[in-house]
Amino acid sequence: MSARLLITNARQIVQITESADIRFLKGIDADRIKILEDNDARLALLISDGIIADLGLFKEVKERNDLSDVEIIDAQKGVILPGLVDAHSHPVFAGDRVHEFAMKLAGATYLEVQAAGGGIHFTTSATRAATENDLYQDFKKIANQMLASGTTTLEAKSGYGLETSTEMKMLKVLERVNREGPLEISGTFCGAHAVPRGTDEHTQTHLIAGEMLDLIRKCKENGELKCVENIDVFCEKGNFNVENTERILLAGAKMGLKGNFHAEELSCLHSAEMGARLQVQAMSHLEEISDDGIKQMAQSGSVAVLLPSTAFLLRLTPPPARKMINEGVIVALGSDFNPNAWCPAMAAIMHMACVTMRLSLAEALSAATINSAHSIGRGATHGSLHKGRVGDLLILKVPKWEHLIYRFAAHNTIISHVVKRGNIVYKNENV
Numbered sequence: 317m318s319a320r321l322l323i324t325n326a327r328q329i330v331q332i333t334e335s336a337d338i339r340f341l342k343g344i345d346a347d348r349i350k351i352l353e354d355n356d357a358r359l360a361l362l363i364s365d366g367i368i369a370d371l372g373l374f375k376e377v378k379e380r381n382d383l384s385d386v387e388i389i390d391a392q393k394g395v396i397l398p399g400l401v402d403a404h405s406h407p408v409f410a411g412d413r414v415h416e417f418a419m420k421l422a423g424a425t426y427l428e429v430q431a432a433g434g435g436i437h438f439t440t441s442a443t444r445a446a447t448e449n450d451l452y453q454d455f456k457k458i459a460n461q462m463l464a465s466g467t468t469t470l471e472a473k474s475g476y477g478l479e480t481s482t483e484m485k486m487l488k489v490l491e492r493v494n495r496e497g498p499l500e501i502s503g504t505f506c507g508a509h510a511v512p513r514g515t516d517e518h519t520q521t522h523l524i525a526g527e528m529l530d531l532i533r534k535c536k537e538n539g540e541l542k543c544v545e546n547i548d549v550f551c552e553k554g555n556f557n558v559e560n561t562e563r564i565l566l567a568g569a570k571m572g573l574k575g576n577f578h579a580e581e582l583s584c585l586h587s588a589e590m591g592a593r594l595q596v597q598a599m600s601h602l603e604e605i606s607d608d609g610i611k612q613m614a615q616s617g618s619v620a621v622l623l624p625s626t627a628f629l630l631r632l633t634p635p636p637a638r639k640m641i642n643e644g645v646i647v648a649l650g651s652d653f654n655p656n657a658w659c660p661a662m663a664a665i666m667h668m669a670c671v672t673m674r675l676s677l678a679e680a681l682s683a684a685t686i687n688s689a690h691s692i693g694r695g696a697t698h699g700s701l702h703k704g705r706v707g708d709l710l711i712l713k714v715p716k717w718e719h720l721i722y723r724f725a726a727h728n729t730i731i732s733h734v735v736k737r738g739n740i741v742y743k744n745e746n747v
């Protein structure tokens with residue numbers, strides 16, 4: 317643990333935004349990221365008590381600051397990049413669904429598997445049977461893999477309990493991992509991830525908007541569930557319709573939870589229009605969004621969280637990302653890490669977003685840093701490198717930042733250090 321950390325000999329510092337006060341990048345700005353560059357690799361960045369204190373040419377940083385008693389990392393002519401922010405994940409669950417992957421490859425659709433009692437229902441049975449400690453141990457491993465892949469902040473959902481006690485068990489695991497750190501978690505209550513067997517959508521909506529949210533409110537008030545910030549619903553055929561989704565989002569909003577829900581993934585229900593009307597913070601998936609939905613999201617400022625690994629493995633037509641960007645929607649990226657889509661690495665997600673959704677390299681990086689930070693209410697503090705912002709960053713042993721996206725599934729040969737709030741939380745001597 318060091319109070320002050322200095323990174324020296326960097327060739328690039330990828331700041332992302334032009335100034336510290338910018339909270340997101342949209343339209344053509346998402347393609348114009350700010351980079352400090354020095355071919356002689358004389359750039360430096362200083363973090364003090366977890367916050368960026370200064371950055372620029374080492375000579376100038378040295379003139380402006382007392383550099384005695386600092387821990388030093390030599391970037392060895394590499395790149396400094398903001399810590400990645402993963403805007404969508406379901407990382408607390410028991411077991412896996414490798415058998416369903418085979419079924420889907422053989423032609424079964426996501427909703428067919430779910431209707432036959434698999435999918436979310438399969439994972440729900442396993443998660444209900446698991447102890448809190450089992451779930452904690454499993455998530456801790458995943459959290460460490462995410463950190464080693466460069467993710468320093470994560471949106472993470474409950475949603476494999478679908479009844480009060482297991483949903484609370486999952487939220488407590490998120491709270492514990494967030495408290496322990498170093499991975500920072502924006503927790504999301506997703507009791508409306510599916511309608512569990514043995515009940516119906518109406519009864520489940522009532523349970524979520526009543527008993528479950530009451531208990532979460534009490535736990536937030538007494539400080540037991542501080543990390544829970546958002547509320548989510550899987551708005552989809554066979555799950556929750558638009559009307560019930562709105563009821564649940566409004567019930568959550570009453571206690572301060574930000575709407576951040578699954579919209580228009582497999583069918584166009586016009587839930588994006590509803591989400592825009594409520595001015596929710598974010599909506600995810602959006603493969604089937606209508607032109608009107610895009611227009612209304614651009615107006616409301618709700619962030620579109622795109623999930624390339626899911627569209628890829630379910631062989632869905634990717635969402636109209638270019639159209640969204642061109643029309644001024646704020647676009648973010650998430651791993652959607654879950655037992656259906658087992659990819660913890662945002663570098664791979666950015667690569668897929670570029671290839672399958674036609675984002676430029678810079679748009680993908682904006683989407684996985686400042687815009688994903690904004691999707692969880694952290695656009696003012698996370699996702700860009702400026703004085704006064706949190707000291708979350710990666711050091712890459714490459715001459716240009718683009719290698720992180722270009723070298724597919726090779727991030728572990730590039731990332732040498734991950735720093736969270738000024739502490740080195742991952743170090744790879746082999747790169």
Ligand SMILES: N=CN[C@@H](CCC(=O)O)C(=O)O
Pocket residue numbers: 406435436439550578581626652654655656657
């Ligand atoms: N679509 C709903 N939720 C997740 C999948 C969860 C699961 O299949 O376990 C998603 O975002 O892809």
Ligand SMILES: [Zn+2]
Pocket residue numbers: 404405406578600652
């Ligand atoms: Zn999801």
